[in-house]
Amino acid sequence: MPRVTLDAILPGTTDTGAVFTRLADFAAYPKYxxxxxxxxxxxxxxxxxxSHWSVNFRSGVLCWSEHDRIDPVALTxxxxxxxxxxxxxxxxxxxxAAETGTRVRFTAAFDLGMPSLAAIIDPIACQALAESIGLILxxxxxxxxxxxxxxxxxxxx
Structure with a gap:
């Protein structure tokens, strides 16, 4: 199954709670x-x-609903x-917390449901997902x- 891990460092940002609060405010994402x-x-x-999402993905739109467990103590x-x-x-x-600021790590596993095309599509989907998460961050x-x-x-x- 395809997996993506992406780390971002927010230099000089030491308030991990504030970073988490913004990250957890999904409804505000379209503003940013x-x-x-x-x-x-x-x-x-x-x-x-x-949460119910509609996201630009390559030249199309992906839509899904998810259950989110938000833990402001663990910042997860x-x-x-x-x-x-x-x-x-x-x-x-x-x-x-990171040495130079705050680290945000995104990890995901996904299955597009096209096993016969997985060898071709999965690497492209991994790259597109990473690019989208980078844009969001x-x-x-x-x-x-x-x-x-x-x-x-x-x-x-």
């Missing part, structure tokens, strides 16, 4: 980046959120798609952030 068309939230209770967000354009899409966001936190080259695995368990 054109990569996200719309996010609506429902079912907010006890750190659980149902774990998500799992419950329906949408992927056969499977789940992962996490983690905010941690720069939109949320500014162009000055450092986004590392993503670690991707187009095939794997």
């Amino acid at each position: 980046t054109d990569a996200v068309r719309e996010v609506t939230l429902t079912g907010i209770e006890d750190g659980q959120v149902a 967000i774990d998500f799992t798609q419950v329906e949408g354009d992927f056969d499977r899409f789940d992962g996490s966001w983690r905010v941690t 720069r939109g949320l936190f500014g162009e000055h952030i450092t986004v590392a080259e993503p670690v991707t695995a187009a095939q794997g368990g």
Whole structure:
């Protein structure tokens, strides 16, 4: 299954709580980046959120709904798609202190549901996902952030 891990460093930013608060405000994403068309939230209770996403992806639009578990103490967000354009899409966001600022790590595993084309499509999808996450992070936190080259695995368990 394809996997993507992307790290971003927000230099000089030491308030991990503030970074996490902005990251967890999904509904505001369209204000910060054109990569996200719309996010609506429902079912907010006890750190659980149902979010519904519409995101520009390459030359098309991907739509899905996910369950998000938001933990402001651990500074983590774990998500799992419950329906949408992927056969499977789940992962996490983690905010941690870094030597030069704050680190935001995005990890995800996905399955596009096209096994006969996976060898061709999965590497392209990994790259497109990493690019989209980079755009979202720069939109949320500014162009000055450092986004590392993503670690991707187009095939794997």
